[in-house]
Amino acid sequence: MALHGCACVEPALQEGCGPFCLPSMGAAACHGGVDCCADQGNADAEEGATRKTIHSMECFADTQEPMCTFDCDAEGEPMKNRPDIDPAIATASLMVRREPRGSQSRLEQSAHLALDREIARSVPLARTLQGLGHLWRSRPNKMSQDELLSLWQSSQKADSYDAFLSHTWWTPGYQKFLSLLLRSYWHFAVLSFAVTCLGIVIMYVFDILPMPLTFAAEFAQWRYEIPCGPWATISGFVVSLLTLLSAPSFPCQRFAVFMDVACIHQTDMRLRERGIYSIGGYMTVAKELRILWSVPYLTRLWCIFELAGYRRANPQGKLVFQPLLVERNFLVFWFCTFLFSCTFHVINTGLRLRGAVAIPTLLACGALLPGVHTIRKGFQEQQRSLRDMASFDLSRVSCSSDDDRQFILTAVAEWYGSIDAFAEYVRGPLRDELLQVYAETRAPMSYCLLAYTPPVAIYADVVGALWKAGAPSEVLWTYCLGEGLSGILGGAILVKVLFILAKHFAQPKFASRGMDYLQSGGVMLVFLLSVGIFLTRPAVYRTLGLPGALATLVVTAPCFAAIFRRDLYKLGHALRACVSGS
Numbered sequence: 001m002a003l004h005g006c007a008c009v010e011p012a013l014q015e016g017c018g019p020f021c022l023p024s025m026g027a028a029a030c031h032g033g034v035d036c037c038a039d040q041g042n043a044d045a046e047e048g049a050t051r052k053t054i055h056s057m058e059c060f061a062d063t064q065e066p067m068c069t070f071d072c073d074a075e076g077e078p079m080k081n082r083p084d085i086d087p088a089i090a091t092a093s094l095m096v097r098r099e100p101r102g103s104q105s106r107l108e109q110s111a112h113l114a115l116d117r118e119i120a121r122s123v124p125l126a127r128t129l130q131g132l133g134h135l136w137r138s139r140p141n142k143m144s145q146d147e148l149l150s151l152w153q154s155s156q157k158a159d160s161y162d163a164f165l166s167h168t169w170w171t172p173g174y175q176k177f178l179s180l181l182l183r184s185y186w187h188f189a190v191l192s193f194a195v196t197c198l199g200i201v202i203m204y205v206f207d208i209l210p211m212p213l214t215f216a217a218e219f220a221q222w223r224y225e226i227p228c229g230p231w232a233t234i235s236g237f238v239v240s241l242l243t244l245l246s247a248p249s250f251p252c253q254r255f256a257v258f259m260d261v262a263c264i265h266q267t268d269m270r271l272r273e274r275g276i277y278s279i280g281g282y283m284t285v286a287k288e289l290r291i292l293w294s295v296p297y298l299t300r301l302w303c304i305f306e307l308a309g310y311r312r313a314n315p316q317g318k319l320v321f322q323p324l325l326v327e328r329n330f331l332v333f334w335f336c337t338f339l340f341s342c343t344f345h346v347i348n349t350g351l352r353l354r355g356a357v358a359i360p361t362l363l364a365c366g367a368l369l370p371g372v373h374t375i376r377k378g379f380q381e382q383q384r385s386l387r388d389m390a391s392f393d394l395s396r397v398s399c400s401s402d403d404d405r406q407f408i409l410t411a412v413a414e415w416y417g418s419i420d421a422f423a424e425y426v427r428g429p430l431r432d433e434l435l436q437v438y439a440e441t442r443a444p445m446s447y448c449l450l451a452y453t454p455p456v457a458i459y460a461d462v463v464g465a466l467w468k469a470g471a472p473s474e475v476l477w478t479y480c481l482g483e484g485l486s487g488i489l490g491g492a493i494l495v496k497v498l499f500i501l502a503k504h505f506a507q508p509k510f511a512s513r514g515m516d517y518l519q520s521g522g523v524m525l526v527f528l529l530s531v532g533i534f535l536t537r538p539a540v541y542r543t544l545g546l547p548g549a550l551a552t553l554v555v556t557a558p559c560f561a562a563i564f565r566r567d568l569y570k571l572g573h574a575l576r577a578c579v580s581g582s
Contacts, residue, residue, distance in 0.1 A: 115281030116274050121263045122158035122256035125184065129248035133177025140261050148266040155262045163320070164258045164286035164310070168303050170296040171324065179292060179327040184255075185247035186450055192243035193236050193453045197460035200232040204464030213349035215465050219542050222475045228465040233345050236457035237338040257290075258282050280313045288318035293434070294325075295381050298388060298426070301397045301405060305412070307430075308422065312415055321437040325378035330447040333495070334454070336371030340364045341454035345461065358535055365524060365531075372502060372527075373520040379506035382438055389431040394419050443499035445492065445567035452491035459484045474546055482541030482549030489553075489560040490534050496563055497530050498523075 128135045140148065167176055203209045211227035263282075264275035283289065289310045297303045310317065347360035394409060409419055416422040463484070466476055505523050508516045537556075541549040561568060 115284060116278040117159065119265070119271060119274050120158050120278065120282065120285075121152075121155040122161055123155040123259050123262045125163070125180065125255040125257045126248040126250075126252070127154060128257070128259055128262070129177060129181050129184070132245065133174065133181065135259070135262065136173035136177040136180075138173070140266070145267050151262045152265050152267070158256055159285065160256075161258045161282065161286040162255045163288050163290045164283055165260075165290055165292065166303075166306055166310070167292040168294065168297050168300060170300065171292070171294040175294065175324045175328060176292050178331055179322060179324045181244065181248070182327040182331060182447075183322065185244055186446055188247040188250070189240040189244040190446075190450055190453065193240040193457070196236050196239040197232045197457055200229075200235065201460055201464040201467065203231075204229060204461075204468050207468070211465065211468070213345070215349050215462055217466065217469075217471065217475070219475050219478065220545060222471055224469065226465050226469040226471075228349055229461055230342075230345055232457040232460035232464070233341050233454070234457075236460070237334075237341075237454050240453060258286060280309060283310050283313040283317070286314065286317060288320045289314070290320045290322055293321050293323045293385075295385050298385070298392070299397065301394070304394070304397060304426070308412060308415055319433070321434055323382065323438065323441060325381055326441045326444075326447075329375045329378045329499075330451055332374040333368075333371035333498075334451045336368050337451055338454040339367035341458055343367055344455075345458050358532070361531065361535065362528070365528060369517075369520060369524055372498065372523055373517060375499060375502040376506045376520055376523065379503045380508075383506060386431065386435065386438075389434065390427055392423055392426040392431075394423055440566065442503065443496045445564040445571075448492040448495040448564075449488070451495050452488065455491055456484075456488055459487060478541050478546045478549045481546070482537060482552050486537060486549070486552045486556045489556045490537070493556075493560055493563055494527075494530060494534060498527050501527055 135151070135154075138147075140151075143151075200209070204211070209229055209231050211229040213228040213230060214225050215228035217224050217226055265271035289307075291297065291307070310319070341364075343364035343366075344360045347363055394412070412422045413419050416425065459479075463476070463479065466479060501523050505519065505526075509519055510516060537552045540552055544551070
């Protein structure tokens with residue numbers, strides 16, 4: 001038996017659809033069937049069967065859904081709209097994909113691991129993310145032949161891959177785009193934010209920008225109401241967001257990936273067949289299998305089969321889980337912190353509360369509520385996925401065809417010794433590996449720092465105001481250390497604490513959606529307790545001056561190091577590797 005079920009489909013010409021071949025559930029979108037496009041030179045195949053292909057797209061359950069299934073279902077009568085095709089031939093074409101090509105099945109011969117280097121192609125990851133992720137957001141079953149051909153032309157010949165991208169088309173493409181974008185280019189956003197804030201401060205000093213707001217400088221040795229501007233608060237987030245979205249177009253190191261729809265020819269039937277039969281070979285030369293993890297991934301039998309195939313094709317390869325919900329949660333929360341910062345800055349400078357930062361903080365926290373609710377929903381998805389894995393049973397996994405199910409179960413049994421053995425692998429080692437990934441990526445340091453950049457922009461506005469007003473150097477150093485550096489470290493800690501609380505209270509306690517939002521509000525109230533501790537810093541450094549600022553930094557820095565020790569260890573290891581050139 002071949003490794004994959006049928007995914008080779010010719011277009012319904014009367015519908016104007018271009019031919020394409022994508023996986024129902026897995027990165028190798030062109031998973032071929034067990035000889036659904038049998039080699040025409042194979043003498044052992046049934047006579048006449050080698051030239052029979054499926055001429056309709058009605059094997060799809062719903063062409064309006066995003067590539068939900070590519071399993072050809074005999075019960076769906078895929079030939080009923082093609083009177084020119086003999087029904088007997090139609091039935092045979094569905095059956096030939098499950099017939100062995102020779103005396104032994106392709107699985108027994110390990111023929112699926114052969115790499116056809118002549119047509120092996122890769123595409124730079126950056127290219128898949130350009131145009132706001134157009135390649136991920138597009139629906140290949142809606143594309144013309146010219147558009148499908150352009151996908152192939154965007155790839156290039158390759159001998160190996162930095163990553164083999166495994167994903168399900170059931171998951172919206174924008175989620176995969178955002179996850180890959182933030183994972184790959186978050187540092188561009190942070191760097192552009194820092195440069196923007198520095199530029200804004202310089203423009204304040206040289207009186208280039210107006211300062212329409214008023215800031216109450218309440219330091220023991222310097223008390224004044226001084227002009228202040230909002231420009232760093234506004235432009236810092238906007239510039240970093242635009243930089244993040246445009247970063248895939250920057251010249252940088254090439255990261256070659258296998259992406260199904262671009263690396264397997266979608267219009268040339270012969271090249272497509274060759275690409276299908278080389279799927280296993282592509283995985284053997286991939287340094288890692290990157291699974292773009294989402295809840296639907298393990299609900300489809302083909303996704304599970306893809307995962308099993310990589311373990312067999314490349315036992316030493318690196319299996320990388322990339323849960324899509326992590327980046328989604330942080331992007332939403334990043335936007336909410338921007339709204340929080342704008343609200344806080346306007347209230348704090350407009351009401352002239354003379355240092356009473358607790359009041360504008362409490363008033364602005366409402367902007368964080370949508371982010372908290374989204375984070376809770378994300379953790380609900382995570383916990384549901386882990387529960388499903390703990391009770392995983394192949395007999396309950398969805399598949400559009402009983403014949404396909406039997407084919408896959410038979411192949412899995414050959415690979416793992418039995419179906420139960422594979423189920424135990426999913427419930428045990430695979431689930432443990434995913435648990436570890438969730439623990440490490442729940443709130444990584446890099447994302448926590450990025451999410452807290454909007455409040456940091458307020459510090460830049462205030463520093464520019466103090467500098468322009470001629471504040472003493474001691475006041476500037478006091479604010480930069482006590483509010484700036486200490487605030488950045490403490491803010492990242494607060495973001496981490498919020499994600500921990502959202503995970504702990506993720507499961508809804510009430511059936512009503514409105515009550516569920518109130519539960520998110522309750523999480524916010526608990527979070528405000530930790531914010532209250534954080535707000536004691538201004539009172540310390542404003543009263544004690546520079547020694548007080550140093551004291552807050554001495555307390556905050558060890559807490560930051562303890563909470564993000566794993567991230568700091570990885571950062572140190574990466575820096576050492578970079579310096580040593582390894």
